[in-house]
Amino acid sequence: MGSTIALMTGLTGLRANSRNLEVIGNNIANVNTTAFKGARMLFSTAMSRTTHIGSEPTTDYGGTNPFQVGLGVGIAGTQLDFGQGALQTTGDGRDLAVEGDGFFVVQRGEDRFYTRDGGFRQDAEGNLVSISGERLLGYAVDDGYNIIDGVLTDLNIPLGARAVAESTDYVRVVGNLNASGDLSAGGSTIAFSANGVNGFSVMDGATNPPDAGEMINETSLLTEIEDPEAAGQPMFAEGQVLQINGARRGGATVPVADLTITPTMTVQDMLDFFEQALGVHDTGELNPDGATPGAVALSATGFFTIFGNTGTVNDLEVSNSAVRLLNADGSVDRLPFVTTKTQEATGESIRTTFIVYDSLGQEVAVDLSMVIDSKGDTGTTWRYFLDSGDDTDIDLRLTTGEISFDTSGLLIGDTPVTATLDREGTGAATPLTFSVDFAEGGEQLTALSDDPSSIASTFRNGRPSGTLEDFGIDRDGLISGVFSNGLTRTLGRVVLAKFTNNEGLIEEGSNLFREGPNSGAPAVVTPTSFGTGSIVAGALEQSNVDIGEELTDMIMASTGYSASSRVIQTADELLQQLLLLGR
Numbered sequence: 001m002g003s004t005i006a007l008m009t010g011l012t013g014l015r016a017n018s019r020n021l022e023v024i025g026n027n028i029a030n031v032n033t034t035a036f037k038g039a040r041m042l043f044s045t046a047m048s049r050t051t052h053i054g055s056e057p058t059t060d061y062g063g064t065n066p067f068q069v070g071l072g073v074g075i076a077g078t079q080l081d082f083g084q085g086a087l088q089t090t091g092d093g094r095d096l097a098v099e100g101d102g103f104f105v106v107q108r109g110e111d112r113f114y115t116r117d118g119g120f121r122q123d124a125e126g127n128l129v130s131i132s133g134e135r136l137l138g139y140a141v142d143d144g145y146n147i148i149d150g151v152l153t154d155l156n157i158p159l160g161a162r163a164v165a166e167s168t169d170y171v172r173v174v175g176n177l178n179a180s181g182d183l184s185a186g187g188s189t190i191a192f193s194a195n196g197v198n199g200f201s202v203m204d205g206a207t208n209p210p211d212a213g214e215m216i217n218e219t220s221l222l223t224e225i226e227d228p229e230a231a232g233q234p235m236f237a238e239g240q241v242l243q244i245n246g247a248r249r250g251g252a253t254v255p256v257a258d259l260t261i262t263p264t265m266t267v268q269d270m271l272d273f274f275e276q277a278l279g280v281h282d283t284g285e286l287n288p289d290g291a292t293p294g295a296v297a298l299s300a301t302g303f304f305t306i307f308g309n310t311g312t313v314n315d316l317e318v319s320n321s322a323v324r325l326l327n328a329d330g331s332v333d334r335l336p337f338v339t340t341k342t343q344e345a346t347g348e349s350i351r352t353t354f355i356v357y358d359s360l361g362q363e364v365a366v367d368l369s370m371v372i373d374s375k376g377d378t379g380t381t382w383r384y385f386l387d388s389g390d391d392t393d394i395d396l397r398l399t400t401g402e403i404s405f406d407t408s409g410l411l412i413g414d415t416p417v418t419a420t421l422d423r424e425g426t427g428a429a430t431p432l433t434f435s436v437d438f439a440e441g442g443e444q445l446t447a448l449s450d451d452p453s454s455i456a457s458t459f460r461n462g463r464p465s466g467t468l469e470d471f472g473i474d475r476d477g478l479i480s481g482v483f484s485n486g487l488t489r490t491l492g493r494v495v496l497a498k499f500t501n502n503e504g505l506i507e508e509g510s511n512l513f514r515e516g517p518n519s520g521a522p523a524v525v526t527p528t529s530f531g532t533g534s535i536v537a538g539a540l541e542q543s544n545v546d547i548g549e550e551l552t553d554m555i556m557a558s559t560g561y562s563a564s565s566r567v568i569q570t571a572d573e574l575l576q577q578l579l580l581l582g583r
Helices: 002-029 267-278 547-581
Strands: 039-045 048-052 067-070 073-080 087-089 095-099 103-108 111-115 135-141 147-154 163-166 170-178 189-193 230-234 241-244 257-260 294-298 303-307 323-326 332-334 338-343 349-357 363-376 379-387 397-405 417-421 432-437 443-448 454-460 463-473 478-483 488-494 496-498 506-509 512-514 523-525 534-537 539-541
Touching: 002 039, 002 073, 002 547, 095 103, 147 488, 170 349, 170 363, 241 267, 257 267, 267 294, 267 303, 349 454, 363 417, 363 454, 379 417, 379 443, 397 417, 397 443, 463 488, 463 534
Parallel strands: 095 539, 170 432, 170 443
Antiparallel strands: 039 073, 048 067, 087 539, 095 534, 103 111, 103 135, 103 496, 111 512, 135 147, 135 488, 163 463, 170 454, 189 303, 189 338, 241 257, 241 323, 294 303, 323 332, 349 363, 363 379, 379 397, 417 432, 463 478, 478 488, 496 523, 506 512
């Protein structure tokens, strides 16, 4: 009967408006929830009771419309509003907001979720996590700090626990070389003899006997050189160590160097050792006094002689005690040579020392010496010498060459020059190769008359080891770490997920969404691509709920609920009247 149907129709209104108040109440409750997306409930008509469906017009009568009476209201469903919320600045670079249509990708155990809430912080292991502990996913970097695209992993920012260094590959040296300085007359000359008068000879029956008229030559074995103090006995024995300790070049002490004697070691091997340990460069040309820089054996006299490079900074001082013969246990066996210096190195020169860094950030000291080589009507020519006591082999020498200046004192020709330094056994990449530039931009090395010469390194790249102190994230999601040594390195990239239908996502609570049957599969891409939007660091997205609109909707729902209850009340009154008729 009609009154009963009216009761049931009013009941559907109560149910629908009550459920609508639940949706509105949830929106209002989350008005301050980060990145909350408001929802709305849609109504639909219930099934109608049809008395007749109507009729079409005829020649005698007009057409009639259907006669239907509705049976109430139904709930069609809810729709989420994924409109952009306002961005609120927080000042904390770990807070992230998406300005666009994308979602952050987070993971809890094996479950993957999507969120717009970017209030991330670091956990005890340095992982970026949400407030409820889900780990933020993105692209990591390899050992060379290059992004590994396409492989999602936890984003880890270990502040204070990650270190980085940068090797040097460029050094700039500027200043002025005194063009009026004295030309060199020659380099140092130091003779090594048995007693200051006599030289050395090999024992009878030597494996490599010298030619007639010679006492010794470069092929003679060290273990067959006769002891000047004990005829028929060798001066050197296998396993002993020839050590240079306390020699000086240009007033600076050269590093200690050892040569372990073997049965096959020759005089030439020892001469090479002297050249390397004392830093005597092969310039490819004669000194002004006609000597060839290097160590030689004077076969006729049995003397060993070292001819040094030109320039006062290359002047050698090798005392008797600076060359020692050590036993295998480290004790001193003897001072095998008497050294006699017959000539000092001369010529305008200057030396500077600068620091470079290897791949581990270890400091490596390099000496640069400049020596005037010639003067002429076209300008001056200078020879540079690069040496390093931190080279891991015995050889101090890195490289040598010439640079020229015109009559205005300006550099002629191309620079820089390249030097290579061994770092074997240090754990660093070897060799360390760097360039030294004498002219770059507005700074350059000159050769003008100004006493004394003055040069210095004004720039060097590379950095010592530094720890991660801070990081920042740009609009493309790129995470850049700032280290204590001033270096900046890429640490990873935040990615965003894009769905075909955001309204198809399933809410999971804690500001998380899960992929739904009607959302489509997520496309995980770099921010700013495929319509995902960009990332704003130091901000959070606010709720997109309009509180005024929600309050208005609440009034409408309340009115609908009251009206539906009045329908039920009226239907009840009619039923009561009907019951009275039956009494």
